[in-house]
Amino acid sequence: MESDNTLSCLKGGGLAKMSAPADVHALVLSDVLGDELSAIASGPTVADATTFSDAIKVFTDKQLWDKLPVAVQNHLQQGEQGAVSETAKAGDDIFKHAAYTLIGSNAISVQAIMHSADTLNYQRHLYSDQLDGEAKEVAKDLLQYAHALLTKGMDKPLAVLAGGETTVTMQGKGLGGRNQEMALAFAIAAEKKPLAADWVFLSAGTDGQDGPTDAAGGIVDAQSITRMHDAGIKTEQYLANNDAYHVLQKSKDLLITGATGTNVADLQILLIQPNTKLSQSGDHNV
Structure with a gap:
């Protein structure tokens, strides 16, 4: 999930970020046991705890880093260095406009x-x-x-x-x-x-x-x-x-x-x- 969120504009709170300051209300249908919101569809309207460093570590640990396209490597490295914004974190003002209802699980x-x-x-x-x-x-x-x-x-x-x-x-x-x-x-x-x-x-x-x-x-x-x-x-x-x-x-x-x-x-x-x-x-x- 770390790699998904850092490579997506919508996941990891991205949808809430792109929609702000408009109000967003997500109707959530969960196939995740325990219904952890950040894990359901990678949490497009909720805070994300993962970082670019986490994503790089996943690819490195699985020996996949060298197989990534150069553009992906550059994006992740720039994010780790602060040149690209991290995903939206807990406490961000954008989440004042985001709500959800769990409609099925x-x-x-x-x-x-x-x-x-x-x-x-x-x-x-x-x-x-x-x-x-x-x-x-x-x-x-x-x-x-x-x-x-x-x-x-x-x-x-x-x-x-x-x-x-x-x-x-x-x-x-x-x-x-x-x-x-x-x-x-x-x-x-x-x-x-x-x-x-x-x-x-x-x-x-x-x-x-x-x-x-x-x-x-x-x-x-x-x-x-x-x-x-x-x-x-x-x-x-x-x-x-x-x-x-x-x-x-x-x-x-x-x-x-x-x-x-x-x-x-x-x-x-x-x-x-x-x-x-x-x-x-x-x-x-x-």
Whole structure:
């Protein structure tokens, strides 16, 4: 972000600076966990703490300085020497005319799901609203959390909710995304250590695209593994090849929404119900 801000007229408070003394009110849609304003779209209307020296250090540490165009090198060096103004800092008068409203974020989305779970009479549990880590490992952790909840008994159906953005360390050449990988990993883990109840698990990107695919993510259930095995799929081999897309496609567990026109990171929903069947086979098109 240090390099972005120092090379942009708009980022790092640049928009507020260019607009002053006019009033600016930013409507902020955040895909940044924690909603740090300076990190959302590189903070065009808020103060920036980074400097030209920070940017030079980033390029130098990553051994990229010599690969930069001469014009970029000159700009950064002139900025470090004071010949070019730094980005707008906290306390600058321009921010007296700048305001913002956070209109959407992952946390807001999770809160909305929690409200829906309450309305539908689920006993809801927030696993995390800043979910990160390796997708397939997070899936195992979620399953373990669900098992712990079930040991306490169920007065009513459970909803385990999470939001954030996990990662996938690519080791294979398959097709998929972090949400599809998490869904497949959860189904595999739940086969090895079954939940004593019927369940459905969804992991999806709010922008409608998970990885380089047409799927938003995956939605698996207690019968997904059976459908995969019936299709002749060796699930763990596909997971190791990072090929969750083709597994979920064959078991009809892809979640297809199309582009949503927004992006507030990812959402996970695990519904657990001991009596009424939640699971069903079929394409999950929205």
